[in-house]
Amino acid sequence: MEKVLTKYVGKKDSHTLRFYKSHGGYEAFKKALKMKPEDIIEMVKQSGLRGRGGAGFPTGLKWSFVPKEPGQKYLCVNGDESEPGTFKDRIILEHDPHQLLEGCLICCYAVGIQTCYVYLRGEFKLGAQRIQQAIQEAYEDGLMGKNILGTDFSCDFYLHRGAGAYICGEETALLSSLEGGRGLPRIKPPFPAVSGLYGKPTIINNVETLANLPHILNRGVEWYTSIGPKNNTGPKLFCFSGHVEKPGCVELPMGIPLREMIDKYAGGVWKGKKLKAVIPGGSSVPILHADECDVPMDFDSLQKAGSMLGSAAIIVMDEDTCIVDALYNLMRFYHHESCGQCTPCREGTGWLEKIVARIEKGHGRPEDLELLDEIGNNMVGKTICVLADAAVMPCQSYIKKFRDEFQAHIEEKGCPFKKSKAKTA
Amino acid sequence: MPREIHFKIDGKEVIAKEGETVIQVAHREGIQIPHFCYHPGLPIDGNCRMCIAKFAAPRGDKIVPFPKPMTTCTTYPTEGMEVDTTSQEVQEMRRGIMEFLLINHPLDCPVCDQAGECTLQDYAYTYGRDKGRFQEEKVHKHTKNMGKYVALWGERCIVCTRCVRFLDHISGTSEIGVVHRGDHAVVDIFEGHPLDNPLSMNVIDICPVGALVSRDFLFKQRVWFMQSAKTICTACSKGCNIFVDYDQHKLYRIRSRPNLDVNQWWICDYGRMYYKHVQREDRLKEFYERQEDQLQPKPNREVIQNAIEHLKNNSQQTAFLASLHLTLEAMYLTYKLAQHLEISHIGALQNPILDDEVFPGFTIEGDKNPNRKGFQLIFGQDALENGLSKILELIQKQKIQTLLLISCIPDFQPPEELLHALKTLNKLILIDISQSPFLDYAHWALAGSTYTEEDGCFINSRGNYQIAQMALPTPGTAEQTHAILQRLIFAWKGETKEPISQRGVRKAMFKELPELSQLKEEKSYPHLSNNPQGTKAVGLYW
Numbered sequence A: 001m002e003k004v005l006t007k008y009v010g011k012k013d014s015h016t017l018r019f020y021k022s023h024g025g026y027e028a029f030k031k032a033l034k035m036k037p038e039d040i041i042e043m044v045k046q047s048g049l050r051g052r053g054g055a056g057f058p059t060g061l062k063w064s065f066v067p068k069e070p071g072q073k074y075l076c077v078n079g080d081e082s083e084p085g086t087f088k089d090r091i092i093l094e095h096d097p098h099q100l101l102e103g104c105l106i107c108c109y110a111v112g113i114q115t116c117y118v119y120l121r122g123e124f125k126l127g128a129q130r131i132q133q134a135i136q137e138a139y140e141d142g143l144m145g146k147n148i149l150g151t152d153f154s155c156d157f158y159l160h161r162g163a164g165a166y167i168c169g170e171e172t173a174l175l176s177s178l179e180g181g182r183g184l185p186r187i188k189p190p191f192p193a194v195s196g197l198y199g200k201p202t203i204i205n206n207v208e209t210l211a212n213l214p215h216i217l218n219r220g221v222e223w224y225t226s227i228g229p230k231n232n233t234g235p236k237l238f239c240f241s242g243h244v245e246k247p248g249c250v251e252l253p254m255g256i257p258l259r260e261m262i263d264k265y266a267g268g269v270w271k272g273k274k275l276k277a278v279i280p281g282g283s284s285v286p287i288l289h290a291d292e293c294d295v296p297m298d299f300d301s302l303q304k305a306g307s308m309l310g311s312a313a314i315i316v317m318d319e320d321t322c323i324v325d326a327l328y329n330l331m332r333f334y335h336h337e338s339c340g341q342c343t344p345c346r347e348g349t350g351w352l353e354k355i356v357a358r359i360e361k362g363h364g365r366p367e368d369l370e371l372l373d374e375i376g377n378n379m380v381g382k383t384i385c386v387l388a389d390a391a392v393m394p395c396q397s398y399i400k401k402f403r404d405e406f407q408a409h410i411e412e413k414g415c416p417f418k419k420s421k422a423k424t425a
Numbered sequence B: 001m002p003r004e005i006h007f008k009i010d011g012k013e014v015i016a017k018e019g020e021t022v023i024q025v026a027h028r029e030g031i032q033i034p035h036f037c038y039h040p041g042l043p044i045d046g047n048c049r050m051c052i053a054k055f056a057a058p059r060g061d062k063i064v065p066f067p068k069p070m071t072t073c074t075t076y077p078t079e080g081m082e083v084d085t086t087s088q089e090v091q092e093m094r095r096g097i098m099e100f101l102l103i104n105h106p107l108d109c110p111v112c113d114q115a116g117e118c119t120l121q122d123y124a125y126t127y128g129r130d131k132g133r134f135q136e137e138k139v140h141k142h143t144k145n146m147g148k149y150v151a152l153w154g155e156r157c158i159v160c161t162r163c164v165r166f167l168d169h170i171s172g173t174s175e176i177g178v179v180h181r182g183d184h185a186v187v188d189i190f191e192g193h194p195l196d197n198p199l200s201m202n203v204i205d206i207c208p209v210g211a212l213v214s215r216d217f218l219f220k221q222r223v224w225f226m227q228s229a230k231t232i233c234t235a236c237s238k239g240c241n242i243f244v245d246y247d248q249h250k251l252y253r254i255r256s257r258p259n260l261d262v263n264q265w266w267i268c269d270y271g272r273m274y275y276k277h278v279q280r281e282d283r284l285k286e287f288y289e290r291q292e293d294q295l296q297p298k299p300n301r302e303v304i305q306n307a308i309e310h311l312k313n314n315s316q317q318t319a320f321l322a323s324l325h326l327t328l329e330a331m332y333l334t335y336k337l338a339q340h341l342e343i344s345h346i347g348a349l350q351n352p353i354l355d356d357e358v359f360p361g362f363t364i365e366g367d368k369n370p371n372r373k374g375f376q377l378i379f380g381q382d383a384l385e386n387g388l389s390k391i392l393e394l395i396q397k398q399k400i401q402t403l404l405l406i407s408c409i410p411d412f413q414p415p416e417e418l419l420h421a422l423k424t425l426n427k428l429i430l431i432d433i434s435q436s437p438f439l440d441y442a443h444w445a446l447a448g449s450t451y452t453e454e455d456g457c458f459i460n461s462r463g464n465y466q467i468a469q470m471a472l473p474t475p476g477t478a479e480q481t482h483a484i485l486q487r488l489i490f491a492w493k494g495e496t497k498e499p500i501s502q503r504g505v506r507k508a509m510f511k512e513l514p515e516l517s518q519l520k521e522e523k524s525y526p527h528l529s530n531n532p533q534g535t536k537a538v539g540l541y542w
């Protein structure tokens, strides 16, 4: 497939305005400025663009929830990218920041927004530098600020760096953090499109989502919808990590079977080993057993298969991976990242971790697996944000799909993988 | 007209006013929904998830269930909505929440001050399991003093943020915040910035568990041994509604009693610590007469008799000073006594008026006198404003030589001019509650009652009267102030009757004085503070 989002990745000075403009940059925005805002929203709806932040929510539809009346509104770019296994937004931020900013300008113009915050995870040092520089270049070139390109559209841009909390990627926690408070998710409704940052209508979109916009404007709906299956359109970035020969970020259309993707674009499972399991969409989604891996990689097919496309982070596990240990690692992560605001997640994530740790260390009890499942049920759907669900989904799916392995840990009072390693050593 | 929303809670048709959430309507309708973080006086946070319920709403001609349960404290009802707060499924969810709340909880109820009035304990009876499933090591958190009056047991904290929200929105002082994340989350203060604003102890009332506790009350008494008098604070003119908690021997603490018109859910720390004077060592517990320049204890009757004899014979040179701390009944009886003795000089004794202390959600009134309006009604504006200075002048001119001084103001600092004037008096007859500079000049000293020892009424700064409720009797041979005044009147009449109750006095007073007929009684809000557990001390339940 022709590269769209990552076409210029790796090219010298791809992050500069000069480079971007000499490759047709900001032409889409100029085109947008000549259109009626509602026509742009309609066009984005027609394109079928779905949010790349994890939930796959239709972007045009989200925009249409913002009240039409004039007044202070915000765009917050979600560049917190903290879902384990995910490193796609980073590529855009570091290599093609203007692609993102042009997308932001299109969104702001279409929705009637005059202030845009780019929220980046604290660890993105280079990304932050590049965005800061790009914003400065754009201001100097009259692409941001007052009366952009001589029109009566004005829009200001600010970079904000987070302090390194996974939860600040959750859209409402991002708002709390941006306002200077603890990164605590907020109760919805009200949804941010109605009452978001400082109580004003706010759009929160993922970096990759916004980077799609210039291309939709430039090349049209028909072109865009020709990429990928129906309802899962447009170019998509996939992140391969784990036990593959060639980990990395690859741009592909959606709908390619998972197994084929791993073999063709990530060099296959490493060291010639057998595939055991794959997390198809970032650590928060249910795991797939090796024999479920023919599923096409798009939002709808994965949902049907009982998992999710999520952030499209494909984490591959080979036959020597201890699933219990892998789960323990994730449970530690969610326990550490729970904001602690609401009861089921605050208490549940720690409890899950402690039990899984015990099983991995050989102190599991036969009743633990039932208990883990019930704790999960008591968490899912009863919390302020879905971090709780994100912690429970791996836990319940790992146990469901690899129950034998958990049972072996309990019965043998230890980790069979560690034992076999010790023997071979 | 505000919009009304018709919907159903557990099949019951109810009506919400615009802006009300489901839990508010439920509580108004007497439907209890368990909750920790929701508090009617604070902004909503929705963090504990205990008030969770199932919802359905009409779509077309069908009632469609919502995919997820929602919290009733955060959900605004819509027309035709149906809320289920009682089904098996909802109860199971609550059981789940309760289990989470308890896994890292120390469960040290036997040594916890909150036990017996603990929301966590109460709900654990209803929604707890008989056996814990949590076999892991619990999380450990700090125990520390947060400020002068408040201590924290961090491990008992359920992170409901009621305290945080109170300090952010009502006192506006924001001393407490949540620190750490996940199950390590707990409240704390900033280093070097203790919780010491004058509303600080409200966090003890609103903390649903034994995390924030009173350092004053700590380990003093188990709550089920106490009873609560529903009474009025007299530390200032606001007249906050309070509970005085006591057993047969002593008072232990003051708590706020909700009254939406007067003090909402709050009281100040001055009021909370005000009870201390009641049982201090320096209380006057007997009646005295001066002999050979020493105050000697004497039987009450003898002191009354001797005092009234003196008053009768010297009424022309006598003035009365009554304090703004007396009950309306005591003021009325003072007025009656003055009438009988034909006393024309009456003045007011009062604490100086300070500035109001204004907080975003509460004002502590600067007038540290609980019954200014009462005095004004009984004795008139002139007596209130000029009475004292006129009397001082007359004492200086030796026209007044006897003074009946009814103070009963705790820790009163008399003005210098008054003390100076007392030196030149022939006889001072004093009714007071504790040792004070007045005692040095008193010829007769009669031990009266404090605010927790009477059932009298006070008129607050809003101009409405409220009736106090007695907790404990007066100490020693001290008597209720109104009773002492009755005895003086009876002695003047030469009668040997026993004093009637304060309520009886009140009835007579309202009948006799037309000025009082326009008075309104302040509304009370008993439904905000009933007693679900059946312990004697009244629990706060909202």
Ligand SMILES: Cc1cc2nc3c(=O)[nH]c(=O)nc-3n(C[C@H](O)[C@H](O)[C@H](O)COP(=O)(O)O)c2cc1C
Pocket: A050, A051, A052, A053, A054, A055, A056, A057, A059, A078, A079, A080, A081, A082, A083, A166, A167, A168, A169, A170, A171, A172, A204, A205, A206, A207, A209, A210, A385, A386, A387, A390
């Ligand atoms: C715990 C949690 C973490 C999240 N982290 C991110 C993130 O790092 N980046 C992101 O774009 N979206 C993240 N999301 C999703 C956002 O809440 C939100 O759905 C997304 O930013 C919307 O943008 P989109 O519509 O463009 O996908 C997270 C959600 C949850 C519940």
Ligand code: SF4
Pocket: A167, A184, A185, A337, A338, A339, A340, A341, A342, A343, A345, A346, A383, A384, A385, A386, A387, A388
């Ligand atoms: S679900 Fe977890 S992360 Fe989300 S608000 Fe509740 S405690 Fe915080």
Ligand code: SF4
Pocket: B105, B106, B107, B108, B109, B110, B112, B113, B114, B115, B116, B118, B119, B120, B121, B156, B209, B210, B211
């Ligand atoms: S807070 Fe309540 S449940 Fe916890 S120890 Fe104290 S009384 Fe027991």
Ligand code: SF4
Pocket: B156, B157, B158, B159, B160, B161, B162, B163, B164, B187, B206, B207, B208, B209, B211, B212
């Ligand atoms: S200390 Fe009490 S009021 Fe404050 S958050 Fe903890 S449980 Fe709630």
Ligand code: FES
Pocket: B034, B035, B036, B037, B038, B045, B046, B047, B048, B049, B050, B051, B052, B071, B072, B073, B074
């Ligand atoms: S009372 Fe509703 S969530 Fe706490």
